[in-house]
Amino acid sequence: MNTRALPLYVTIGIFLLAYLVFWLQFPNILSTRVIGNLLTDNAYLGIVAVGMTLVILSGGIDLSVGSVIAFSGVFIAVLLRDTSLHPLAVFAILLALTTAFGAGMGFLIDRLAMPAFIVTLAGMFLARGAAYILSIDSVPIQHPFYDWLQSLYWLMPGKGRLRLIGMVMVATFILGMIVAHKTRFGASVYALGGGEATARLMGVRQGRTTVLVYAFSGAMAGLSGIVFSIYTGSGYSLATVGTELTAIAAVVIGGTLLTGGAGYMFGTFVGVLTMGLIQTYIVFDGSLSSWWTKIVIGVLLLAFILLQKALLKLSRMRLAKGVS
Amino acid sequence: MLLSIRSLTKTFPGTRALDGVDFDLRAGEVHALLGENGAGKSTLIKCLTGAYRRDGGTMTLEGAAIDPRSTAHAQELGIGTVYQEVNLLPNLTVAQNLMFGREPRRFGLIQTRAMRAQARALLAEYGLDLDVDRDLGTYSVAIQQIVAIARAVTLSGKVLILDEPTASLDAAEVRMVFDVVRGLRERGLGIVFVSHFLDQVFDLSDRVTVLRNGRKIVTTDIASLDRVRLIEHMLGRELEDATAHHAAARGPRPPMLEFRGMTRRGVIQPFDLAVGQGEVVGLAGLLGSGRTESAELLFGLLGAHSGQARDQEGPLDLRSPRAAIAAGFGFVPEERKTDGIVADLSIRENIILALQARRGWARPIPRGDQNRLADDYIRRLDIRTAGRDKRIGELSGGNQQKVILARWLAMNPRFLILDEPTRGIDVGAHAEIVRLIHELVEQGMSLLVISSEIDELIAVSDRVIVLRDRRHVAELTGTEIAPNRIMQAIAATEAT
Numbered sequence: 001m002n003t004r005a006l007p008l009y010v011t012i013g014i015f016l017l018a019y020l021v022f023w024l025q026f027p028n029i030l031s032t033r034v035i036g037n038l039l040t041d042n043a044y045l046g047i048v049a050v051g052m053t054l055v056i057l058s059g060g061i062d063l064s065v066g067s068v069i070a071f072s073g074v075f076i077a078v079l080l081r082d083t084s085l086h087p088l089a090v091f092a093i094l095l096a097l098t099t100a101f102g103a104g105m106g107f108l109i110d111r112l113a114m115p116a117f118i119v120t121l122a123g124m125f126l127a128r129g130a131a132y133i134l135s136i137d138s139v140p141i142q143h144p145f146y147d148w149l150q151s152l153y154w155l156m157p158g159k160g161r162l163r164l165i166g167m168v169m170v171a172t173f174i175l176g177m178i179v180a181h182k183t184r185f186g187a188s189v190y191a192l193g194g195g196e197a198t199a200r201l202m203g204v205r206q207g208r209t210t211v212l213v214y215a216f217s218g219a220m221a222g223l224s225g226i227v228f229s230i231y232t233g234s235g236y237s238l239a240t241v242g243t244e245l246t247a248i249a250a251v252v253i254g255g256t257l258l259t260g261g262a263g264y265m266f267g268t269f270v271g272v273l274t275m276g277l278i279q280t281y282i283v284f285d286g287s288l289s290s291w292w293t294k295i296v297i298g299v300l301l302l303a304f305i306l307l308q309k310a311l312l313k314l315s316r317m318r319l320a321k322g323v324s
Numbered sequence: 325m326l327l328s329i330r331s332l333t334k335t336f337p338g339t340r341a342l343d344g345v346d347f348d349l350r351a352g353e354v355h356a357l358l359g360e361n362g363a364g365k366s367t368l369i370k371c372l373t374g375a376y377r378r379d380g381g382t383m384t385l386e387g388a389a390i391d392p393r394s395t396a397h398a399q400e401l402g403i404g405t406v407y408q409e410v411n412l413l414p415n416l417t418v419a420q421n422l423m424f425g426r427e428p429r430r431f432g433l434i435q436t437r438a439m440r441a442q443a444r445a446l447l448a449e450y451g452l453d454l455d456v457d458r459d460l461g462t463y464s465v466a467i468q469q470i471v472a473i474a475r476a477v478t479l480s481g482k483v484l485i486l487d488e489p490t491a492s493l494d495a496a497e498v499r500m501v502f503d504v505v506r507g508l509r510e511r512g513l514g515i516v517f518v519s520h521f522l523d524q525v526f527d528l529s530d531r532v533t534v535l536r537n538g539r540k541i542v543t544t545d546i547a548s549l550d551r552v553r554l555i556e557h558m559l560g561r562e563l564e565d566a567t568a569h570h571a572a573a574r575g576p577r578p579p580m581l582e583f584r585g586m587t588r589r590g591v592i593q594p595f596d597l598a599v600g601q602g603e604v605v606g607l608a609g610l611l612g613s614g615r616t617e618s619a620e621l622l623f624g625l626l627g628a629h630s631g632q633a634r635d636q637e638g639p640l641d642l643r644s645p646r647a648a649i650a651a652g653f654g655f656v657p658e659e660r661k662t663d664g665i666v667a668d669l670s671i672r673e674n675i676i677l678a679l680q681a682r683r684g685w686a687r688p689i690p691r692g693d694q695n696r697l698a699d700d701y702i703r704r705l706d707i708r709t710a711g712r713d714k715r716i717g718e719l720s721g722g723n724q725q726k727v728i729l730a731r732w733l734a735m736n737p738r739f740l741i742l743d744e745p746t747r748g749i750d751v752g753a754h755a756e757i758v759r760l761i762h763e764l765v766e767q768g769m770s771l772l773v774i775s776s777e778i779d780e781l782i783a784v785s786d787r788v789i790v791l792r793d794r795r796h797v798a799e800l801t802g803t804e805i806a807p808n809r810i811m812q813a814i815a816a817t818e819a820t
Contacts, residue, residue, distance in 0.1 A: 004415075004459050182433045187420060194413035202412070203396050203425045261415040 007255030008267045015274045026284050032160025039166035042276040044228040046169040050176035051220030052247040053268045058213045059193040059260030060116035064123030065221040066243035068098055071131040072225020077139035077235030087145045095222045102218020106211035131237035138236040149230050165227045177265040189213060193260025250275055253300050257308055326351040326514040327483055332381035334367050341367040343538040349514040356517045356525045358558055359535035360611055360776035362747045365518055369485055373405045374398040404476030408488040411472035414461025419443035421460050422475050450474055450504055466497030470504050485516045490524060502528055520611040536560045551815040559778045577603040580770055581739055586631035592617045595796040599770050606785030607774045608810050614794035615774045616658055619741045623655040624648040654732035658743040664728045667717030671709055672698035674716045675730045701730035722753025741772045758783055778807050790814055
């Protein structure tokens, strides 16, 4: 059997199991309302996790995304408040900005051969600081276009509402799957994560790929910021602190190897939904402290890291057997 | 002539890795490239594949001058390489590995089904029927090597370089890979075969070129060469100067250390070894025969699965290098750059490293003592440097080696292991290190010297132990220590 897809199956299994447990206790969990909310509430996290998946697959990490989301929200809110630009124009400017920001970090990581951890940590402080400079207070967004965006939804059978931002997340995941699994760029990302030296020998353009990976992550963080601003209707420089870590957790729970080279975009989708499901359960229960979310996520993360270690060992043992 | 190399030269700081090497490759031949570590094989190959730029000389491929700038460029020119490992990515599928960079696409998207079919068709040429959707890493190393060969041939198609392709294969797998290579020879490729397994060289090759110390020694048809002659070419007899005094005249030495049944499964067969006080034991053998492994076992770097060590007082604990150092052992490793020096530290810091480690880091050696110690050894060993606080990385190979020696001499060990002490250093420093070994022995220190150069071993050893196939196969003393005896012992049963 191929061990490559096993973490994905485990992820899906855990999600279904959690859903079952949930359903036994609260039968109305199956309603499309809950599913609609699950997608809507986790839209911004899912979108940023798409970028993070690609980064982690390439063997890197991007710690800046949480700050970039907060910056995006404040940027949009301040621009809409102080100028007469249409929100769509603001979105375009913002996406160009965050993509360039990501590309710049990728360039530094590649050219200076610096650890992604350090470069994106600097990016994290930079983006957060830039958000503070724009505004310390929460800035409400009041614009008819925004009201319209917020009102868009698709009424699913069973009266569940899939709001616009939920749809955007699903579309982003489809885009992510195509990029990761169906393009030469995606193949190069997997190759880099599998081993830089070998990837270079096989003809991967390491510099270009690295820059593109972080640019993609920056673009996703910007898009996530837009979605988050639609979700909350405001921009606040203190928002989404630590979201980058939640996104990393979702990617790892989704079965992607933290050291890169193995994993699936779809796994991250399930990972995000699993984390959302835990949160929903705690809301449904009502008596549990919301901090339990963190504990469950911690346990799940640990379990997945152990699982990946075990799988690695298993495939190595099999390889050793093949040699002898 | 398919590929023709004339007076190729490549110099690194402190060493001349290639010194006017000529090499010819015909279409439809397997040409073995042989030599010990540091002979220049890998430098030659790296110049061919564009990993290094040559300093001088010419290369022509099919009559046209070439100058490979990178691995990718060499591939475009028609030169493909398969290394011992790290050829392909174990985390990608077989199909992805084979077709990487050439995937069939429509509207920019990879056509997975077409890619699979092409990969399968390609593998069929090599008689392989694999599930191309499985991760490459789940297949045996032999299959991975054949996939790597298939990829290299489709990408390049003129010259195929096989750099130790069989080092981690068993006999059946080697046959499998060789069948593929023979098929490619029939198709008219020129194949360069680098291996330290002489049986395989005789089995597969048409011609052979031997390098030693960056120079070409000989190119000849394999049929005109026997095993002993070949080994003689590889190991050479170069140090035929006055320093080659024979130590056996000093007679038997008082016993000091005794090792019994030292072994580690799959690494080295059990061996016994006794070392007398002030005695030099030489270890001879080809690359991969278990010389370095024997030394690492004695120093506690590799854990022994069984075996005992004792001195005149009682048993010794050699479970870790730390324990071995406490027992008065020292070890100058083969890979000076990675295992010996700490390149960014100064000469002084490199010298006091082991001494300070033994004292414990809570009690630093006073700076004045450090300086005295460093200056003392710089003078005694004639280390050529502008001062004790120069970065060791800036010194030449020979001077770096002297600093590492100084590090251990400062510990005043009773038993010092030198693994290829003269590798990659120039002739002058070479003679100095041989002289230094003689001095240490005079002072009563015992040494274990590993060397690929037979004359060096003869010059310094009281006894020579010969290794072959991870086994200690012969022990030569007194007048038996002669080049032809050693080479015969190395060659002996490899012929079976």
